[in-house]
Amino acid sequence: MKVAYLFATQGHTVSYVLAKMILPQLEENRHGVDVVGMFFFQDNNYVLVKGNPIGERLHAVAKGKNILLMGCDQCCYEREIADTLLDGVPIGCFPDLYGALATNMPDQIITL
Amino acid sequence: MSDERCKGNGCNVGRLPTMSDYIDRGLRRIRRPILPIVGAPCQDDEGRFARFSLRLEGEIITEVGFQSSPCVTLVAYCELAAQWVTGHTLPAAARRVGPFDLSLELPQVPAVKRDRALLASRALFATILEVTKEAHA
Numbered sequence: 001m002k003v004a005y006l007f008a009t010q011g012h013t014v015s016y017v018l019a020k021m022i023l024p025q026l027e028e029n030r031h032g033v034d035v036v037g038m039f040f041f042q043d044n045n046y047v048l049v050k051g052n053p054i055g056e057r058l059h060a061v062a063k064g065k066n067i068l069l070m071g072c073d074q075c076c077y078e079r080e081i082a083d084t085l086l087d088g089v090p091i092g093c094f095p096d097l098y099g100a101l102a103t104n105m106p107d108q109i110i111t112l
Numbered sequence: 113m114s115d116e117r118c119k120g121n122g123c124n125v126g127r128l129p130t131m132s133d134y135i136d137r138g139l140r141r142i143r144r145p146i147l148p149i150v151g152a153p154c155q156d157d158e159g160r161f162a163r164f165s166l167r168l169e170g171e172i173i174t175e176v177g178f179q180s181s182p183c184v185t186l187v188a189y190c191e192l193a194a195q196w197v198t199g200h201t202l203p204a205a206a207r208r209v210g211p212f213d214l215s216l217e218l219p220q221v222p223a224v225k226r227d228r229a230l231l232a233s234r235a236l237f238a239t240i241l242e243v244t245k246e247a248h249a
Contacts, residue, residue, distance in 0.1 A: 073225075074184045077131040083220040091222060093183065 004037035004106040007044040019054045037068035045071040059086045138191030151239025162235035185225045189232035
């Protein structure tokens, strides 16, 4: 099964759910499904900034597994981080996300 | 405190508007009524569109409106263009708002989204052309 994750809530979503559950499982090839994309809202976009240790690990995994990483454009502009994201990580809105996933469509989209 | 209020208090020191400011102001401007002089809508290859409208007093552009696709980068470029040409004559406005000028002003926009500056610029030029045509008709 293919899934895409939308990181929409804050709190421990990135530092715990992503960094301590999803990411280690992906790194160890035991997540159980194919992740085709991750989209980040609000402060969750800070994980995509160059130099962020979680983001750098995620970026490496995403490259190896062909996982789309995308930040919400308006969220990134508001936080003035749009030009500081990890190399090759785009920003966009729903049309960009759906367009980017169109060639590798997930079976489930999971909002976290 | 907004730039305007700050200047109003005699301070003259205002922070530079951010990308987010242009988006917020642009999204408000989009909701305003369309102005009397309406330009032709311009579209890009991916279906995004922009269309400007103007109000002139003599030769001076006193008010600018626009409608566009909801892409926030495009909205920001259109808002920037609208701000830049308000208070100028049509020839001055045409000189002022080129796509490179717009993209240089907002360097934080990623390279793949800078084509929106071209669309905003083309749409504004189309409106200026409309006025010029009418004036010469």
